[in-house]
Amino acid sequence: MKTDGANALLRALEREGVDVVFGMPGGAILPVYDPLLDSSIRHILVRHEQGAGHMAEGYAHATGRPGVCMVTSGPAATNIVTPLADAYMDSIPMIAITGQVGTNAIGTDAFQEADTTGITMAVTKHNYLVQSADQIPQVVHDAFYIATTGRPGPVLIDLPKNIVNPNDPDSIFEDYIPTAHDLPGYKPQLDGDAALITEAAEMMRAAKRPVLYTGGGILKARAAKELLELAELTGIPVVTTLMNRGGFPDRHPLNLGMPGMHGNYTAVTAMQEADLLVALGARFDDRITGKLDEFAPHAAVIHVDIDPAELNKVRRANVGIQGDARHVILGLINATRELGGHDSQADRSEWRQQLSGWQEKYPLVFEQSEPGQRLMPHYVIEELSRITPEDTIVASGVGQHQMLASQFYEFNHPYTWINSGGLGTMGFSIPAAIGAKVGMPDRTVWAVDGDGCFQMTSQEMITAAVEGIAIKVALLNNNYLGMVRQWQELFYDERFSEVEFGPTVPDYKMMAESMGCVGIRVESPEEVGPAIEAANEINDRPVVVEFRTDPRANVYPMVPAGVSNSHIVVDPSQRDQ
Amino acid sequence: MSKTVSTEQNPQTPDLHTVVAHVENKAGVLARIAGLFSRRGFNIASLAVAPSDDDRFSRVTIVVDCDAGALEQVTKQLFKLINVVDITILVSGSAVEREFVLACVACPPDRRDELTFDATGFDHLVIEESSESMIVSFSGRAERVDEFEEMLRPFGIIDIQRTGKVALKSLD
8 A cells, every 4th residue: 555754654653652742843844744633643832842852851751651752854953952962861762853855955955954864963872864755664663663772862863855745756655564673783782691790799799888879771771679679688778870869769778869969978978988889770970970080999890781882981890791770680689699698798787887877967958048038949849849749750950959859859769850960951841841741641740940941941831831731840040040150159269150140030920920820939938838739739730839049059068070079068067077 | 683892902003903893884874983983082093984795784994093991982882873783803913904005106217117126025006107107006004005105205206095994804
């Protein structure tokens, strides 16, 4: 049976289980938007293409299914470069479909032409410039496989207009359903080497001061349950990186919390003093290691990653195991049992004592504001954590509010924390929260945002209002680019350069209301809880709660850039103890 | 077909490594390889690409200028490219390596004997001759091609084109 490129694309997406596409039509992609009217796939019309990309990311992170965005050629394609780079850094499975000028016009500087595959080569796991309509079913089938397997990532499919335009003979071909992948160079390896796993289990058994250093790979591999089992079987404490918040319950006694530049004292120092780091789906990012040559100087390293290029990239591993985190953890559990299980583990009472001593001495703290002063952002997050439902999904932007959310929100379930970790993309939270809510409509979804981030992507609140996507936004408004302000205060002699926004505009409450959302303003501590409760009850519209916070509030602990983690700077109230 | 990586270190030339990649013969593959090298800060000393005996695949021979740690990263990052099917690192002692050079040399007929004498030991070919100059070719190991070029230099090199290195694993 004959088909055309546009219909073939939609059938291929349906076969892959796609239920929603985030996007915006335009010239080159128009032919695909016509049959979309008759498809079962829901389309969310965004207000800016960047929003479509981040929504696809939020959807993917919350559901575990690949997020799909679709935009036209040229400027629309360049507008999704940031989400692609973000998804590439954080290993988010995502499919981006872009329109392209017709094959005959490629290379002629045609209207809205951009070299999309050339531009996105460095920020995608793979990309395709589809040359003929009959390749579409196979390319879509392969693209989803690449995006979702191995180390997940974004895959872009660029579609010239003539091969999707049913009125163009170039788009007509004999329909087929691909039965196999055409990827001779792609074979993800899931199982780790058995001998290395045994060796690793023995190192873990014997270690006196071990730490499980767990990263985003735990969530990608859907290995949270297995991680819990391994931690409890071995009794080894766990640190959860920014990318694995929720991958191990915060309330579990073995969880030391988040390590890194704004990690808590115990998590940072435990890694620094460890004799063994077991890195599971983590990549020794510079925000974790601090000054690299002084990072964890006494530790042997077991490094488990599905991406072999991560092994020995930053820190040389004593045992490097290529494999999927879930598969390898299951292997480690078995190997540990064979070594005698929990009872055979080394005596670590001294280590446990040391850890709990640090936890007692240096908990995460902040000084509550005096009546009449602006709010402390820490307090807002603490209240949010206390009042929101247990399985609430929290999406954050980038900056102080992100670090505070990661520190002060208690995450006890996987896939409840969505943020831009590697790329650090300001403006991520609102579209990511929308994508998460679309994928998980029955869950409460809060975006935690700063005023800098909010002004970058707030137009998507209109999308949320029009589409009935009832997310809630906790907007921590301190009138500043807060994290930059913090650096200028600490490292540039309090010379504040271009970090203060106008103190009176915008009026966020009015702005929210003008976009079809409920707007609430909170200025004093006693209003915080009631405002969150009120927002939790609103399910027919999005809500923006503006919390007027103190611009002088800083994020501690902090390891200044380029400094050893041993010189972690704690909250001012804890110094000189 | 499955991917294989062999990462034996090259004991003789610690900084120049010969990496052979079999790649799918698809549009943009060379751009992917070149882009990878540039964005990860690796240096390509030379590059040779041509279709293999199976026209679905091309064979890319890359000479990389890097230390052993970087070589591991180069290899693994290349391997991650979806279109790269397998990668081999060839070790000097157990590989046959050749470069090819075409050179146009200022060499009027009265100096031809001199050039022939100097070129003794180089199994070169004279391809074209004119009253002012001649075009010669030579293929050999990179060091031999260097020597050949040095031999020509006093005559006056008008134009020269060297290829990247190509290499095959030696017979056992």
